[in-house]
Amino acid sequence: MKARFKKLGIAENIYQQGTFVTADTSFANEANMKYLHERQINGYVPGNQFRSRDARFARAERQYGTRHQNLPGKGWKATFPASKFQFDPVTLSCICTNGESLTYQGQREAENGKVRAHFEGRLLQCRHCPKKHRCMQNPASADHRNGAGRQVSFTIKSKGQPNYTDWMKHRVDSQLDKGIYSHWMSVVEPVFGNIGTTKRLNRFGLRGKEKVQGQWQLYCLVHNIEKLTNYGQLPA
Template sequence: MLTSKGTIQGYNGVATVDKKHQIIVDAQAFGEGQEHHTLKPVLGRVENRFERLNIDASIYGKGLIITADTGFANEANNEFLKKNRINAYIPDNQFRQRDPKFKDQKAKYGKRHRDTVKGQKSVIPASEFTLNVTKKTCHCPAGNEMWLHSEGTTTGGKLKLSFEGKLTDCRHCPIKTDCMRNPASADTRHGHGRQVAFTIDSGKTATDWMKKRVDSAKGKLIYSHRMSVVEPVFGNIGTNKGLNRFSLRGKDKVQGQWQLYCLVHNIEKLSRYGRIGLH
């Protein structure tokens, strides 16, 4: 699977847990490092299982609430949840920064990530560049117009515009040493001028819809329960059962190993706290 450290041979175990009993209702192994793509197949399998066992034809209309961590948040998943009217709360990775309760967290505990890479030169920030969203143009602090390098959308569905300074402008610019981390790059015909990117929030995406749900008082209350629902399950399997990593190769074998450990977790729950009735 592809990770931030390169491509490694590995699998990611995903489990769906109910809040009341902490029973695993679905367990799957995926061969990708990211979790975005796993939401739809996981929900689909849970719904099919409930229908096949005559528990319920639809799991979404009975007051069901779905929560997941930020790894599952992207525009496609939020659009899927909104379109199907699924009562879900999946925050983006900036939701803590919007919460006033966490405004003093960095001052108290320190920053989790550095603002700049150690040893990296600081340059004129993007806020000093003049952007015209309507015309999709940008002017650098020296007043030169930059060319639109690329236009696309982020995982949150926002418009992203990337600009680059013209070589002829950056090469002879009097402030290029303050504007570029590598000013010499503009001195060659195959080099690059100053690059800058902007993310434009239209406020009309499915991600914005999800943000409003998560940032509401009800959303904060609901999502606060997720930590006590699913994390103890992973703690039991990883720490008590010793499954810190998969020991087999091949998706079928890894899937079997993951589901076996999840099955042991469920049996343990039933033996200690549950009752098995005969019908």
Template sequence: KHDKQNTEASEHRKQRTEQTINTLEKNFEKIDQFLKTNSPRQGQGKQKKEVKSNITDNESAKMTTSKGTIQGYNGVATVDKKHQIIIDGTAFGAGQEHHTLTPVMETVLQRYRRLGISEDIYAEQVVVTADTGFANEANMNMLHRHDINAYIPDNKFRSRDPKFADQKETYGKRKRPKSVKARAVVFPNTEFEYDPIKRTCICPAGESLRNVPDRLFDDGLKLIGFQARLNQCRGCKLIEKCLENPKSPLDRKGHGRFVSFTEEKATGKPCTEWMKRRVDSPEGKQIYSHRMSVVEPVFGNIGTNKGLNRFSLRGQEKVDGQWKLFCMVHNIEKWFKYGALAV
């Protein structure tokens, strides 16, 4: 009986091993076929870098949502302000959406021509607004080149508006205050002698700090950093007033005092600067403030009322069809309720 049990167990292990090998061979064949028939996929970010492919649906992409990062698609819509009718809708699989502005606007232009409404809708009294996800130099260049009356802010436009100076404190999330240890008061950057021409920095104790690599930001600012060496801070009579943690330089893995200074620089993005001036103007602020009441209710209706909180199909063509179908249902509802008033 014992020998029979051993034989059955050995046979079971053999079957499981064969099944595992068979599964691995199928996966290998699937991946091998995918690599032979698909080219590397390029991202749509500022730098065209290769992104991870997806064997199940390679036209999809990683999307950052309120529920975390998921693999899927994103839907964009062009909405008429007066009636909230969706003029154009398209779904795409990319983490960035700025690359969709030109093809979407071209589609709208051709649709108006085909319907005999207007040969050039953008040449008429039409204003185009879009959120910050569509703001980059290429899009601003296209709008400026075609003389399109558009307002698309960059992601720093509210920080330049005095009206939003206390927005975070007034309307931000209210969190329970944590009992944290009060930070020690140290010398501010103004106590350091910084020479932007010679790129030198002298600390309050008279030591010359070494320059560390600069950091560049999208808003045109450059961060100039300086770091003190450990032997400069060790034994310094001002260490208690200069470092939040005076014991840090005593450890060989510690660090000395770090200070940084921001420096304005030419962005090399004239069309972005042109759009900044438009958005920051009183007229631009007034026009862009209406975008929230134009397009966001449409997405709320489709996502909440119609229940499309996630695409249920795979492949660019199928997902785009599903998105257009929901957009069409939204339009039919608008025409049914307000069609008589819209004539």
């Protein structure tokens, strides 16, 4: 992708310009996630089970539909869920909805045997935060020195071992980032629909790599001409 965009004169390095990179589940493996993380590429690659964790799908609704509802009669109010926080299990860091870094409080094993990483907002951060009444159950607790800021925790795969797949899972599941990956389907899938269904390229009519490549490029050329006609030229 980097070489292609550079050759077209669109960008010398697309990754340094805040470009989002999306891919389907066939690219979801630990090595690819590590590559994206180490090079600070803003990528979104969901795993095979990402739909089952999304409440918008029927299966997830049946399985998790009541998990995050407020408890009636307990004095609980709706606050920002953990999914709105940006958690990185590799660096063990967490960014709140106001863009502040929370303090890492360590890892503890829960009753179900899973390890959770705990974070807490600093008092001065939460005390003057304009979102504290929507983020904290008791916003007044940040107003005195013996109080506490917003606390949040996340499940991690194993204690003390960074996992790049978990890092990507938290990115894809985050409510802040779900909308980014949803654009992948609207950008990529219509291309296959147009070429395969509308133009009826269900199979290649030639043999040999060079001939097949030529036939494929011809269909792509027609597809791109249609885009230029309907939407105009891509600005450099």
